[in-house]
Amino acid sequence: MSRNLSLPSPEKQQAYRSTFLQWFKIYIHGMKTAFASRMAYRGDFFMSMFIMMVVELFGPLITLLIYHNGASFPGWERHEVLLLQGVFLLSRGIAFPFFMGMVWNTISRVQEGTYDLLLIKPRSILQMSIVTAFDSEDLGKLIGGILMFAYAMKSVPTPPFTNWVSFLLLFIFSLLSMFAFGLFMSGLGIVWIGNYRIYEIFMSVMDFGLYPRSIFNKLFQTIITWVIPISLLGSFPASALLGKEISGVLGAMLCAIGFLIFGLWFYHRMVRNYTSAGG
């Protein structure tokens, strides 16, 4: 069985390139392919997804055990900390399946020598790295995040509309920060060949975002707000939703934008440094 392909004219191709819709279509196609290939080992897929969900709940488990033993984080009720962690996990749950896979994708392709295949495609290398990296297993993280967020919200009085608006705005910045993290990791993956432990470095740094910002000392509070916008991953959006007083949020948002711009610059710089060995 053969299939004939009629390629669109170069003008049409150019027009397609510039549309976001086309980008989206390609992404959906990448998702379908990723699902299809993962379904070869269906049992393992569902098990992995379930585990991803369970692993995500480990941070909240520590919180529950701390409060179970009569201890607490100063100034934070149990359900408030759980909400913070729910927001953090929700952000991570969106980031990991939908675009964070580019990190693993980049590292493995650079190591195998198949990164060149992405570079010769008529799309930007960043787009191709994301499209070919949809991680269906990580949907478990998203489910875990949603469950945690929903569970925590049950114990919180219904927030007013303005709190929701602030929360959504900060949550978008949280996703931008996650994306910037992904860019840095992918960029590092190009030059630090075959080192999958790059993930671990960033995951450990992100751990600062899983707990209330107030538990850290002034120096670390400054670092996670003004240098690496980790506070935006959980602490700030959750505080906005709870109506807690927060300081330095504008600075953190500016920092997130700067972090993203620097991440994009770093990523493209590392791509330029890439030296191919195959073709």
Added chain:
Amino acid sequence: MQALIERQQTKKAPPLFKAVIQSTYKENFAFRSSMAVSLIVQPIYFLVNYFIWQAVFQVNDTVSGFTLKTMLYYFAVSSLLGFLNWDNADGSLQWLVQTGRFITYQLRPVHYLYYSFFQKVGHRILAFWVEILPIIGFYLLFKIYPIPVMPIWALVSVSLSFVLSFLINYIIGTIAFWLVKTDGLRRAIMVIKDVCSGIFLPLTLFPSIIQKFLFILPFQFISYVPARVFMGSYELAGIKLSIPQIVGLQALMVVVTFFLNRLVWHLGIKRFTGVGA
């Protein structure tokens, strides 16, 4: 000259275990920068935990019998044990079975169990100076001295936990004979193992009913028991045992796990088929 050649020819090959340890050490030495990532990751994890417990102990003097000092000591010791006990016996075995390359190990004059164990020894010797020693240095900056109260018992307990963690991982790897691809299942068991072994938190923080369940599982002997032996006292689920008693129980668990390992292997190997070598 002739005498030298003859001497070289008659020179005995190094013992098998030594050869495996040496080759694994050399092989992984090439990837030492990957191993050294722990020198960034572990201090960050420690700092996060330091702030968590510092905040918690601002409100309470003790949590489940632990003070801030003993909690940090526990965290430091269990993290060092984590580095010492780490191995990929499960992943390697699963990969060999999945790709069919396991057949080449069946033809070798050494059982894969021992080959894999000595690979772990070689790998961990490298980890000792690349990961463990620098991290001990980092802990010293925080005035945490991972010195055991009873050094001989601690040494015995750590050695037993080293063997036990390998045997458990090996059993997990053996599941590949039935399921071929076991990434998800392995990850599941690893998470359960890590949580139940007390590598992240002392097991006494869990509710008492869960502690009773954790007491009968073998996982506590990987991290919680050696860490408590370091501290010089043992308690779980309201059961207090002396150090010789708990180390004896740990040794018994190693023996039981070894025989369980052999049984699972015996049943699993019958299912393996491979073509070519």
